[in-house]
Amino acid sequence: MVVFLIRRLLAGILLVILVASATYIMLNYTGSDVARNIVGETATPEQALAKAAELGLNRPLGVRYFDWLGTTLSGDLGKSWFNNVPVSTTLLNGLPVTLSIIFGALLLSALVSVVLGSLAALRAGWFDKTVQASAVLADSIPGFLVALVLAMVVAVNLGWLPATGFVPFQRSAVEWLRSITLPSIALAFGATAATTQQLRGSMLDVLKLDYVRTLRSRGLSDGRIVFKHVLRNAAPPAVTVLSLQFIGLVGGAVIVEKVFGLRGIGSIATSAAVQGDAPVVLGVVIVMVLIVVVVNLIADLAYGWLNPKVRAE
Amino acid sequence: MIAAVEAPEESHNGSEVPLLSIEDVTVQYPSKKWRSPDFLALKGVSLDIRAGETVGLVGESGSGKTTLGRAVLGLAPVTTGRIRYDGQVISAMNRKQRRTLSDEIQVVFQDPYTSLNPALTVLDILTEPLLTAGTGRAQAEQRVKDLLEQVHLPRDASNRLPREFSGGQRQRIAIARALCRDPRLIVCDEPVSALDLSNQSRVLDLFIEIQERTGVSYLFVTHDLSVVRYISHRVAVMYKGEIIETGDAAKVTTQPKEAYTQKLLLAAPVPDPARQASRRAARQKFSAKLHVAGPFESPAS
Numbered sequence: 234m235v236v237f238l239i240r241r242l243l244a245g246i247l248l249v250i251l252v253a254s255a256t257y258i259m260l261n262y263t264g265s266d267v268a269r270n271i272v273g274e275t276a277t278p279e280q281a282l283a284k285a286a287e288l289g290l291n292r293p294l295g296v297r298y299f300d301w302l303g304t305t306l307s308g309d310l311g312k313s314w315f316n317n318v319p320v321s322t323t324l325l326n327g328l329p330v331t332l333s334i335i336f337g338a339l340l341l342s343a344l345v346s347v348v349l350g351s352l353a354a355l356r357a358g359w360f361d362k363t364v365q366a367s368a369v370l371a372d373s374i375p376g377f378l379v380a381l382v383l384a385m386v387v388a389v390n391l392g393w394l395p396a397t398g399f400v401p402f403q404r405s406a407v408e409w410l411r412s413i414t415l416p417s418i419a420l421a422f423g424a425t426a427a428t429t430q431q432l433r434g435s436m437l438d439v440l441k442l443d444y445v446r447t448l449r450s451r452g453l454s455d456g457r458i459v460f461k462h463v464l465r466n467a468a469p470p471a472v473t474v475l476s477l478q479f480i481g482l483v484g485g486a487v488i489v490e491k492v493f494g495l496r497g498i499g500s501i502a503t504s505a506a507v508q509g510d511a512p513v514v515l516g517v518v519i520v521m522v523l524i525v526v527v528v529n530l531i532a533d534l535a536y537g538w539l540n541p542k543v544r545a546e
Numbered sequence: 547m548i549a550a551v552e553a554p555e556e557s558h559n560g561s562e563v564p565l566l567s568i569e570d571v572t573v574q575y576p577s578k579k580w581r582s583p584d585f586l587a588l589k590g591v592s593l594d595i596r597a598g599e600t601v602g603l604v605g606e607s608g609s610g611k612t613t614l615g616r617a618v619l620g621l622a623p624v625t626t627g628r629i630r631y632d633g634q635v636i637s638a639m640n641r642k643q644r645r646t647l648s649d650e651i652q653v654v655f656q657d658p659y660t661s662l663n664p665a666l667t668v669l670d671i672l673t674e675p676l677l678t679a680g681t682g683r684a685q686a687e688q689r690v691k692d693l694l695e696q697v698h699l700p701r702d703a704s705n706r707l708p709r710e711f712s713g714g715q716r717q718r719i720a721i722a723r724a725l726c727r728d729p730r731l732i733v734c735d736e737p738v739s740a741l742d743l744s745n746q747s748r749v750l751d752l753f754i755e756i757q758e759r760t761g762v763s764y765l766f767v768t769h770d771l772s773v774v775r776y777i778s779h780r781v782a783v784m785y786k787g788e789i790i791e792t793g794d795a796a797k798v799t800t801q802p803k804e805a806y807t808q809k810l811l812l813a814a815p816v817p818d819p820a821r822q823a824s825r826r827a828a829r830q831k832f833s834a835k836l837h838v839a840g841p842f843e844s845p846a847s
Contacts, residue, residue: 442661446621446655447655449621451645451648452642454642465665
């Protein structure tokens, strides 16, 4: 178990280094003149060259890369090229926002898909068909559209929840929850659809088995059978789907943050990428890959708990 | 509660009230295709099982024998007719009422690989019915120890998962689960068909041993005539949803009256090539004479 954890963590760290390195090299070929962006349109070419030299951009790519790799591995993510704020500070400001809506969406997907997936598996007929049709629909509607409609209808027209902005949990738990509700719902749509369908399918497989038939012959209620006996055996494929969806949630957060005017990691990353602010982009990439690695590790552990057959020795 | 133990030799002399009585039961499944007729899985089946008795239910695949077992367990919808257990009509019970029967009627299924929850340890599998019924944990765990002994499994089996056991051992766990609330009737749906021959006879002996000790009745569904001959007091032969012959086990399995039963008997292979060849010839002659569709149309399940 400990060996398994260490091996997975080492593989995860390697993945972070590889993804960050690839990002570093790709950023070099975006074609935008960073130094010119920083000094502005009115500056002379000499000033732009001086700025490039200051940032070390006149050195060969290989030298810059290993220089960057060294400082990053020592734990220093550097400073923004544009406003000189340390990258770690920017990330610490944005992370609570993004993590709140991503984990909100994850929790929402898990809960809703357990309820809908179980009911659809138990009640063949119109309910099942409705759930399946809605799942296909929810999966194919673009996330930004859902976000826009939610923001317009629930927040602007009905005024039930705030349309924009984020309230930190420390300031007010209730306001925090209100501020992340709509973004989380918008983000959860696709993941919920996929997980519900997977759970419905694996649930149907388990419900056919003789041990469930044995429980039914004893007259136990559906709820008891599902929650005490079936769910744990039907969950592993759904957990896998949900952990794969998580990567999609990270991407989806970028759009949802834009729609709801949240200053999270997603909006930080997009503006930094457009400007060519390499330290910020790299910081975002490193943190996001790390989170994905950790979430997948948790999913693997959950899988082992749910299904003793795959438990890592 | 009535004492469960009754001497088996007295119980099938036909004079007393049966423990289970199936009266003219029909099970009809609505057709899945549009405008095609509904499927009649059982057509007016009647059968009695007395306390301490084993009734073997034989027939080819699709003859309705499994459906009959499920109807007794409340897993198949009884369309007409009724099933009475100990005088009480159980065929129209809802799930909640059915719960009160769970210490009376139990089940052992064919496939020991799907009949045990793979996520639970043997201890959890065996204590679950007891804890659900309100037994205390310490008492339930003591009961599991006794049960494991009764089905000849090692005591340390309780902390292991089903996957750590062989098919025969898993079937013993399933039998222990069926026994844990001292039922008076166990529906056995092909309980030895998935086991190899040496395990088959050991598990069959276990069934007989348990019956001799507890006086439990069995409705023993199987397609295997030698199994049914070995374990049953009486045998009922099913064909296309009907019981076509009932009688003493030795008689039905050696000198059947009905042509179909004779054919079923001839279909069972014997471990002697010369005799098997002559039986095959007899069976073919027989099939030519007979217009009923035989047990060779579909492979045995």
